Amino acid sequence: MATQQKVVVVTGASQGIGSEIVKAFRKLDYRVVATARSIQPTDDPNIAAVQGDIADPQTAHRVVAEALNRFGRIDTLVNNAGVFVAKPFTQYTAEDYASVMGVNVAGFFHITQLAVAEMEKQGSGHVVSITTSLVDHAIQGVPSVLASLTKGGINAATKSLAIEYAKKGIRANAVSPGIIKSPMHAPETHEALDALHPMGHMGEMRDIVDAVLFLDAAPFVTGEILHVDGGQSAGH
Template structure:
């Protein structure tokens, strides 16, 4: 089997934006390693699924090993996995804090470190994080301290990675969404959530997928936090 096709690892790949990203990369003839806690095996021989907690380094190791052993390389890593718990700051529990750090931060650190080590062998690669525009523009009534703490950290880490690896052929970028129509949000909430955006409506999963695909195909773009948020980060 030729290993000239590009290979992407997608975390949080079982539903929502992650599942749409898997489809989009397969449409572009990438081979895919898809990771999620509850993901099922795929009938597509060009998709390998890894079930497990992305915050666990052993799961991250397994995913990168599968990419290399099955497909011969790692070209792109999409750190899509993330959790959001909206609570007043003083009502977060220690368990909430640990869960959010595990997925949003540990889940980024372990697999990114391992994937970049593989990318260095080919002197090329791309790491992309899905963050949130709440980092830049907090919204009254949407308590988001832990999202800002963790996803804001990923924005900063993205810029730092971009500079550290700029001369090695490895790029780092992020897509910073507004509120997106996905299984995470019940349809009856869409009107109210849409009103939180200057454009007056929520985004579609395709908006995020298109932004990710653009950044993955943009060799002169690195260190970019691309806001796909209906104007939220610009103001009201």
Template sequence: MGIEQKVAIITGASQGIGAALVQGFRDRNYRVVATARSIKPSGDDDVLAVPGDIADRATAERVVSQAVARFGRVDTLVNNAGIFVAKPFTQYTAEDYAAVMGTNVAGFFNITQLAIAEMEKQGSGHIVQITTTLVDHANSNVPSVLASLSKGGLNAATKSLAIEYAKRGIRVNAVAPGVIRSPMHPVSTHAELSALHPVGHMGEMSDIVDAVLYLEGASFVTGEILHVDGGQSAGH
């Protein structure tokens, strides 16, 4: 394998958008380190599956160290792992808070810190967070304070990191989706969820993959929060 073959780490990679991202990067001839709580070994020699809870720093350490040991480098990190709990604010429990902040914030912090340390060695890299359009477009029908607290923090951190590392060859961006058609949304909810978007339908997982891969190739784009939300952030 030539040194030019890049390596992407993708969190929350066992299903849904994460699994689609793994395939999207493989289609670009990237080698991929895929991590999730219950991810199965891959039959593809260029995909390394590392099981573990991303909220645990030991998982992040294992993912990055195995990426370097197996593939020799880390070029891209996609922080896709996330928990969304929609409840009225006063009904959130301490367990809800710990789970959301653990995965969405600590999970981001741990692996991003370690990945950037590797990227600095080669003077290049790209990090993408998957956040949510609800940060910029709150909806009383979708109570989501913990999502806004955690993913809004990631949007802010995206811009801060982009500026901190701009002259070191490391770009940092985010994709803020609307509701994406995936196994987590029962068919019975599709009409209601589609109506949330000005375009009248939900997004597809391929829309998020396309957005991430656009950012991956957009060498002059950093600090960007790219809304892939069917127009929600623009208004209604």
């Protein structure tokens, strides 16, 4: 069913920032394909929920097929799914490595490849990925080698995609957050996490949502890594 109503695919959409991104795009009257391992069905006919592990290439195929079958197109892909494991470098296990690489890298690669192929057909589209400011500015006491290895790769891939598809109507950008107040951080950790930001506090989920919406509505912006991190990437 072809339609001009815009369609966004959001990964890691069941809770936290991903869930808030879904709500924000619905307020803009986008149709949404939301995917996560624990995503639940919804009564909203303009949201298609697809359960699956984004590290599995078959999940990407099912998500893109659902977008096309239900809504006829893909205008925006938000690569929000991510895994962060904070361990000293020498203590990472093979399972840690496989988990982080699977979600952060394979999860980005497979669905982005399929979505961009569809965007090429229509001559327009936007890929926006959520990375981390730890890539640019490591913090002592926050071990983050696997996060930097994977999300740093996505920052680089974002710029590469932006240039490769610049003349084909497809943009690629990333949002690089600091530490965001979300369900993954227990309240008793907030004071310590606040102190890691030059501005003295963590970001809110709405800060990341607003950045995604800005990039999606900015037709002359591509290849941008937008830091939303309370000054972390600038220094201390």
